[in-house]
Amino acid sequence: MNSALSIDWPPALQPGDVLAVVAPASPVAPEPFRAGVRWLQEWGFRVRYGEEIFQERPYEPHADQERSRLLAQLLADPEVKGVLCARGGYGSLKVLEYLDYPALAAHPKRFIGFSDVTTLLCTFYQRLNMVTFHGPTVAHLGEVTPAARASLRAALTAKGPLNRQFTGLTVLCSGQAQGPLVGGNLTTLCHLIGTPFAPQLAGHVLFLEDHNEACYRIDRLLHHLRLSGLLQEVAAVVLGSFTRCGPVEPLLEIFGAVLAPFQIPVLAGLPVGHQPDNHTLPIGAWAVVAASTGSLQIEG
Amino acid sequence: MNSALSIDWPPALQPGDVLAVVAPASPVAPEPFRAGVRWLQEWGFRVRYGEEIFQERPYEPHADQERSRLLAQLLADPEVKGVLCARGGYGSLKVLEYLDYPALAAHPKRFIGFSDVTTLLCTFYQRLNMVTFHGPTVAHLGEVTPAARASLRAALTAKGPLNRQFTGLTVLCSGQAQGPLVGGNLTTLCHLIGTPFAPQLAGHVLFLEDHNEACYRIDRLLHHLRLSGLLQEVAAVVLGSFTRCGPVEPLLEIFGAVLAPFQIPVLAGLPVGHQPDNHTLPIGAWAVVAASTGSLQIEG
Numbered sequence: 001m002n003s004a005l006s007i008d009w010p011p012a013l014q015p016g017d018v019l020a021v022v023a024p025a026s027p028v029a030p031e032p033f034r035a036g037v038r039w040l041q042e043w044g045f046r047v048r049y050g051e052e053i054f055q056e057r058p059y060e061p062h063a064d065q066e067r068s069r070l071l072a073q074l075l076a077d078p079e080v081k082g083v084l085c086a087r088g089g090y091g092s093l094k095v096l097e098y099l100d101y102p103a104l105a106a107h108p109k110r111f112i113g114f115s116d117v118t119t120l121l122c123t124f125y126q127r128l129n130m131v132t133f134h135g136p137t138v139a140h141l142g143e144v145t146p147a148a149r150a151s152l153r154a155a156l157t158a159k160g161p162l163n164r165q166f167t168g169l170t171v172l173c174s175g176q177a178q179g180p181l182v183g184g185n186l187t188t189l190c191h192l193i194g195t196p197f198a199p200q201l202a203g204h205v206l207f208l209e210d211h212n213e214a215c216y217r218i219d220r221l222l223h224h225l226r227l228s229g230l231l232q233e234v235a236a237v238v239l240g241s242f243t244r245c246g247p248v249e250p251l252l253e254i255f256g257a258v259l260a261p262f263q264i265p266v267l268a269g270l271p272v273g274h275q276p277d278n279h280t281l282p283i284g285a286w287a288v289v290a291a292s293t294g295s296l297q298i299e300g
Numbered sequence: 301m302n303s304a305l306s307i308d309w310p311p312a313l314q315p316g317d318v319l320a321v322v323a324p325a326s327p328v329a330p331e332p333f334r335a336g337v338r339w340l341q342e343w344g345f346r347v348r349y350g351e352e353i354f355q356e357r358p359y360e361p362h363a364d365q366e367r368s369r370l371l372a373q374l375l376a377d378p379e380v381k382g383v384l385c386a387r388g389g390y391g392s393l394k395v396l397e398y399l400d401y402p403a404l405a406a407h408p409k410r411f412i413g414f415s416d417v418t419t420l421l422c423t424f425y426q427r428l429n430m431v432t433f434h435g436p437t438v439a440h441l442g443e444v445t446p447a448a449r450a451s452l453r454a455a456l457t458a459k460g461p462l463n464r465q466f467t468g469l470t471v472l473c474s475g476q477a478q479g480p481l482v483g484g485n486l487t488t489l490c491h492l493i494g495t496p497f498a499p500q501l502a503g504h505v506l507f508l509e510d511h512n513e514a515c516y517r518i519d520r521l522l523h524h525l526r527l528s529g530l531l532q533e534v535a536a537v538v539l540g541s542f543t544r545c546g547p548v549e550p551l552l553e554i555f556g557a558v559l560a561p562f563q564i565p566v567l568a569g570l571p572v573g574h575q576p577d578n579h580t581l582p583i584g585a586w587a588v589v590a591a592s593t594g595s596l597q598i599e600g
């Protein structure tokens with residue numbers, strides 16, 4: 001049953017390894033960045049980054065090409081054992097077209113980020129057939145809970161697949177399903193619809209989170225996704241946090257109303273998103289959803 | 301040259317005719333609604349509407365189906381000579397799938413609105429081969445300039461094509477081009493990408509406006525549109541107002557950076573959008589752009 005066996009898990013990092021930081025979206029502010037770096041150093045990594053991660057990027061193609069070039073260079077560097085994003089924000093969408101995916105596939109590395117970086121996580125997963133990691137950016141790392149920090153550390157260093165179980169989730173629609181895990185930021189995913197980078201969601205367990213989007217915008221994003229046909233044959237949906245998106249109850253009703261016709265399990269309350277409890281999820285890993293017990297199990 | 305000759309112009313209204321008001325997106329507040337209705341009555345129309353246009357809509361499919369049913373009923377009613385939207389807001393996206401387009405094509409009527417209603421304007425134009433009108437909603441009508449009001453009145457009552465010229469526009473990219481006019485709200489158009497209702501923009505003069513979208517969101521929308529391929533073969537772009545979207549100069553630089561590679565004329569400053577100077581544009585009418593003189597001419 002576990003067809004995730006065919007996916008590549010990039011090599012694990014160990015203490016002393018070089019962990020490179022990139023900012024494929026927005027620049028990062030120095031203070032939250034330093035707080036995150038302290039944790040990475042405490043874990044024994046040699047953290048490498050350039051000053052460009054702090055610099056504003058003009059809205060011009062050459063800036064997008066430059067971010068793309070730096071990202072490709074770090075991913076190809078044999079000394080670099082993993083690549084962690086400095087922060088999300090906005091801009092990953094614009095580096096996608098400049099990356100040489102067959103060339104990147106020759107250098108599998110653990111790649112971590114979330115929010116706007118969802119574009120890269122999903123594209124690398126699907127074009128490189130490689131597990132990527134939806135987890136805290138460096139800027140977020142200083143703010144997350146100890147459990148979320150431990151989750152990132154394990155994702156960086158675990159040799160082979162990660163086994164992980166989330167239980168006690170809220171059941172919006174019952175049922176059982178399994179498939180490779182995919183997802184991330186809802187807004188970011190929607191801005192890939194109809195492009196060559198549109199995520200393939202069929203057969204997958206789809207997790208979603210978002211931040212700072214009014215309730216009507218969440219509804220609009222979901223209906224856009226639905227009308228695009230991308231939700232057809234999704235195996236299950238698991239919702240993370242929707243911070244600053246209005247009250248939770250009406251939001252869950254929206255998800256329930258849009259997703260109920262698909263007759264798939266839908267869970268809510270996954271500790272993932274723009275909140276301190278932002279656990280790291282391996283995109284592309286095999287996931288089993290049992291809505292009867294409110295659990296998401298990642299089998300690696 | 302003028303291939304717009306093949307498009308249908310729905311019959312003009314005259315004083316005494318019934319003008320129906322629908323709210324396919326959000327409900328309308330009573331006061332701005334009444335202010336708009338007074339103008340319509342002053343022009344001699346009998347304004348017809350139901351109490352549902354004031355009522356909140358739940359985020360549930362039956363509410364979308366009901367808005368769709370009411371819209372279709374009014375469009376098919378032989379006593380109704382034109383249909384004007386009460387306001388935009390959000391929700392038109394969700395009525396598209398419930399409409400029976402071949403049935404609607406049998407009852408061509410002047411249909412007017414903007415903002416969220418862009419979905420209906422573009423879909424009716426492209427599925428019914430019928431000119432639709434991007435102009436003030438009833439709620440906006442009380443706030444617009446006398447010139448914009450006169451523009452709406454002319455769009456309702458002009459027999460046959462409207463000839464109209466906008467001059468003195470800002471030239472972002474020079475050149476000349478012509479084609480049928482299409483467009484509206486940028487955000488709303490982007491949420492159709494990759495759906496069965498995606499607008500066909502090739503060969504068209506595309507006009508865009510938006511409201512209350514941060515600068516980075518405008519950039520994201522434009523790159524989404526670009527990456528989707530829908531901007532390929534667009535004949536020209538004409539920008540209306542981008543109210544509450546940040547300072548104008550950086551925004552125009554964004555448009556310039558994204559659109560320059562297409563080597564098409566790009567103009568800015570069209571008096572259209574979420575501002576008092578919101579003139580009515582006939583979608584589907586033949587338009588000629590001469591960037592050398594900063595003009596958009598609508599030849600009907």
